[in-house]
Amino acid sequence: MNSENLRQAADKSILIFSQQAGSAAALIPVIGKLMSAGLMLDIYALPPSDIVYKKHYSKIMSWVDFPAKEFSLLLTGYGHPKHTINREIFREAGKRGLFSIAFLDNYKGLERFLEPDGGLTHDMPDILAVMDSAAKTALADMGMPEDKLVVTGHPYLEKCSLTKMSEKVKTETKKKLSIPEDKEVCFLASEIIHSHSFYEPCDAGCGSLFDMDAGGVALKAKIVEKEGKDVLILVRPHPNEKNKVDNRLRRIGFEEADEMTVLGISDRVYGLTSMFTQLSVAYGVPTYNVEPFLSGWSPENSFLLPRLWNYLAGHGYLGDWKEVKASAPDHRGAVDAVAGLVLSKLK
DSSP states (O other): OOHHHHHHHTTOEEEEEEOSHHHHHHHHHHHHHHHHTTOEEEEEEOTTHHHHHHTTOSOOEEOSSOOSSOOSEEEEEEOOTTOOHHHHHHHHHHHHTOOEEEEEOOSSOGGGGBOTTSOBOSOOOSEEEESSHHHHHHHHHTTOOGGGEEEOOOHHHHHHHHOOOOHHHHHHHHHHTTOOTTOEEEEEOOOEEOSSOTTSOOOTTOEEGGGSBSSSSBHHHHHHHHHOTTEEEEEOOOTTOOOOOOTTEEEOOTTTOOHHHHHHHOSEEEESSOHHHHHHHHHTOOEEEOGGGOSSOOGGGGTOOHHHHHHHHHTTTTSBBTTBOOOOOOOTTHHHHHHHHHHHHOO
């Protein structure tokens, strides 16, 4: 971000919006960079992203309708594929002539950019910032114009790779969460496993990853047995999951601890395709992919294209998997890349 760009952008106002917690987490480092450059930002949010934002900023406005105020640019996260509000916002931004940039913070549900008949949706941002070339290629192969796709890296993965909790803070955090200092902590990065195609609604066949069959027992029971009785197992179920938690499993919500806090106190993480699994690898926590334990799972059950699963798992981005060791992708420069993209499009 050079000084001339900053000078020209100083009087511009940016509209920020997100609904998903992961989208908010990805945008927060970018928001900080833009604020430090003196730009004016109005942050709007819907639950659960508002919880994440309020840990960092005091003035968060609830999204009710498109604001009447005039803005120079819209920056939004594009999180969970099943939420349609993004489409509505992009449609309205287009009507107002407001340039829009969305950051795609995960690889799941790329079908969101297609209509059920396979055609490309018209309700899209002007620019879609994506994590890497694999995501860009997959979207381009689906018919999305390449000039709409910009590879920036993932700001939150960059932050995770550069952040470490000190032993002092770890001890204090465990105390605050009523976890004994010497207690080992294992975290289950849960997600919904779907029994249907992307365009169909969830039904009784959908459920928690850790309730899935793993050789005749529930996956969570297998992990509890593997870890032994002296380990505390934390789980943060997806809001739509209905899994029960027994005495060995403790629920921990966003209001108790954000992702960075959970990563800081965890000794191990088990996951499959969730963003938290990728964050754990980037942070450096020993991370184990549970796919080899599962009976009857396929990438489509997580709304993930098989070739993206092969890419992520095969490169170790989703933790230790079969013979593959965990390996964090290099997202250094992602915050500057997204912030620079915003500045380059301000008018």
